[in-house]
Amino acid sequence: MKILAYFRSVAAKLFHRSRIEDDMEQELRSHVQHRADDLERSGLGRAEAERRARIEFGGHGRFKEESYDALGGNFIETLIQDLRFSLRVLFKSPGFTMVAVFTLALGIGANAVVFSVMNAFILRPLDVPQPESLYGIERGRDKVGNQSYPDYIDLRDRNRSFDGLAAYDITEAGLDTGENPSRAWVDVVSGNYFDVLLIQPYLGRLFHGSDEHGPNSAPYIVLTYAYWHTRFQDDRGVVGRVVQLNKHPYTILGVAPPGFHGTLMFFSPDFFVPMVNQEQLEGSNDLNARGKHWVFMVMGHLKAGVTPAQAIADLNSIGSYLEKTYPKDDGQMTFSLARPGLYGDFLGPVVQAFLIGLMLLAGLILLAACANLGSLFSARAADRGREVALRLALGASRTRILRALFTEAVLISLV
Amino acid sequence: MSGHAQLLPGTLDLLILKAVSLGPLHGYGVLLRIGQISGQALLIEQGALYPALFRLVRQGLLKASWGTSENNRRAKFYELTPLGRKRLREETEGWNRLATAIASALAAEPEEV
Numbered sequence: 302m303k304i305l306a307y308f309r310s311v312a313a314k315l316f317h318r319s320r321i322e323d324d325m326e327q328e329l330r331s332h333v334q335h336r337a338d339d340l341e342r343s344g345l346g347r348a349e350a351e352r353r354a355r356i357e358f359g360g361h362g363r364f365k366e367e368s369y370d371a372l373g374g375n376f377i378e379t380l381i382q383d384l385r386f387s388l389r390v391l392f393k394s395p396g397f398t399m400v401a402v403f404t405l406a407l408g409i410g411a412n413a414v415v416f417s418v419m420n421a422f423i424l425r426p427l428d429v430p431q432p433e434s435l436y437g438i439e440r441g442r443d444k445v446g447n448q449s450y451p452d453y454i455d456l457r458d459r460n461r462s463f464d465g466l467a468a469y470d471i472t473e474a475g476l477d478t479g480e481n482p483s484r485a486w487v488d489v490v491s492g493n494y495f496d497v498l499l500i501q502p503y504l505g506r507l508f509h510g511s512d513e514h515g516p517n518s519a520p521y522i523v524l525t526y527a528y529w530h531t532r533f534q535d536d537r538g539v540v541g542r543v544v545q546l547n548k549h550p551y552t553i554l555g556v557a558p559p560g561f562h563g564t565l566m567f568f569s570p571d572f573f574v575p576m577v578n579q580e581q582l583e584g585s586n587d588l589n590a591r592g593k594h595w596v597f598m599v600m601g602h603l604k605a606g607v608t609p610a611q612a613i614a615d616l617n618s619i620g621s622y623l624e625k626t627y628p629k630d631d632g633q634m635t636f637s638l639a640r641p642g643l644y645g646d647f648l649g650p651v652v653q654a655f656l657i658g659l660m661l662l663a664g665l666i667l668l669a670a671c672a673n674l675g676s677l678f679s680a681r682a683a684d685r686g687r688e689v690a691l692r693l694a695l696g697a698s699r700t701r702i703l704r705a706l707f708t709e710a711v712l713i714s715l716v
Numbered sequence: 717m718s719g720h721a722q723l724l725p726g727t728l729d730l731l732i733l734k735a736v737s738l739g740p741l742h743g744y745g746v747l748l749r750i751g752q753i754s755g756q757a758l759l760i761e762q763g764a765l766y767p768a769l770f771r772l773v774r775q776g777l778l779k780a781s782w783g784t785s786e787n788n789r790r791a792k793f794y795e796l797t798p799l800g801r802k803r804l805r806e807e808t809e810g811w812n813r814l815a816t817a818i819a820s821a822l823a824a825e826p827e828e829v
Contacts, residue, residue, distance in 0.1 A: 307774055327790070328792045335745075357762055359764070360763060363763070364764065367767035
């Protein structure tokens with residue numbers, strides 16, 4: 302009821318302004334006439350009575366204005382007035398406006414860029430299902446991620462803490478699809494890679510652990526969505542096609558889902574190939590070399606209910622077995638867990654520190670931009686001293702002037 | 717001036733509500749009615765009445781409509797809404813409490829303390 306009356310009053314005021322003013326004028330005049338009637342009855346002439354009535358009534362213009370304010374909706378009306386005035390003032394000094402807007406744009410732009418990078422790398426988890434239970438395994442005091450292939454196999458088969466352990470390495474290979482042979486980035490991955498990461502195919506199928514039967518037994522390719530898009534133009538007929546990879550025939554099995562580009566945040570391979578074909582891809586067969594730690598990283602999802610500490614204890618017991626059994630090849634075999642997205646603790650803290658530093662820097666830039674803008678505004682305020690003095694002299698209240706100036710500043714920041 | 721009392725801030729609204737509660741009135745009529753029921757003791761600047769009237773309409777306590785006055789002139793008549801009636805009751809109680817409290821405070825004698 303009350304709110305309804307308020308809105309009716311405000312709406313009437315905004316949309317039927319002249320009618321309302323007219324109405325008000327008539328009402329005030331009616332009052333004076335009534336008073337004059339009374340005075341006339343007490344014996345005055347009509348002209349004198351009306352003059353007296355007007356004097357008694359007091360400041361006609363002032364009361365009319367106060368009545369008008371009492372109708373409410375002044376906030377919106379004042380805002381519209383201030384906005385119109387600010388726009389006029391800003392268009393009158395385009396130099397100032399452009400410099401102010403440009404300064405703010407630079408400051409805000411730098412922040413937006415840095416923040417979006419930080420958001421992608423630090424704040425958001427890796428774009429795979431259930432990223433919270435995915436851990437990479439790091440070795441030794443230096444916390445390096447690389448392992449040898451036989452060690453990986455032992456870790457994979459002997460641990461009781463992970464749902465499965467996948468491994469990958471990064472290499473470059475020459476891809477020939479019959480036209481335009483080119484070099485491509487390849488994730489060389491264990492057969493169970495997609496199953497361990499819970500990745501479902503976008504097109505065709507993915508390879509599995511059961512596709513591996515010894516060295517060079519699995520000549521299969523799974524494309525990333527992005528590479529399928531750029532190199533094969535979203536051609537659905539690509540599944541089953543045989544292409545030449547380092548001059549060996551490989552079959553394209555399928556396409557990985559959009560958004561999945563391996564587990565390194567800052568690296569996007571073109572396709573995935575089984576690790577057992579390492580010899581054809583990297584030129585040497587190290588599948589049995591326990592001393593060569595060429596596998597880039599080993600990772601997997603912890604089993605439900607297993608804590609990282611339990612998993613580390615489990616891995617360390619395998620490690621001490623490996624140390625004893627292969628003292629020549631395996632040095633210190635203690636393990637720790639880390640998030641795989643930024644290559645664990647090897648790169649992660651460095652990247653994080655760098656990005657946070659960058660964010661601070663961008664914050665400083667914004668601060669500097671604001672300071673510049675502040676001094677710009679104050680210089681302008683000094684210039685406008687005369688204008689403000691004039692307005693005060695004409696009867697504007699201080700709050701009203703401050704409000705107008707504030708509207709102007711907000712307008713600039715919105716632009 | 718000696719026979720007139722100064723109006724306390726905020727009491728004008730209450731007086732208007734009371735005056736209008738006795739029957740629909742136009743602006744000048746409100747003024748006369750207040751004079752009448754207060755025994756001509758309260759002095760109200762004539763023009764100051766109107767901002768208050770418009771404010772009360774906006775708050776939904778009064779409603780206004782044009783009509784013809786006893787002088788055969790066009791005039792805007794005000795009457796109470798149900799909300800206005802409720803507000804008048806509340807404010808009257810509040811005022812009476814305040815007046816009683818102040819009166820008893822001012823009537824205190826040294827021996828009562």
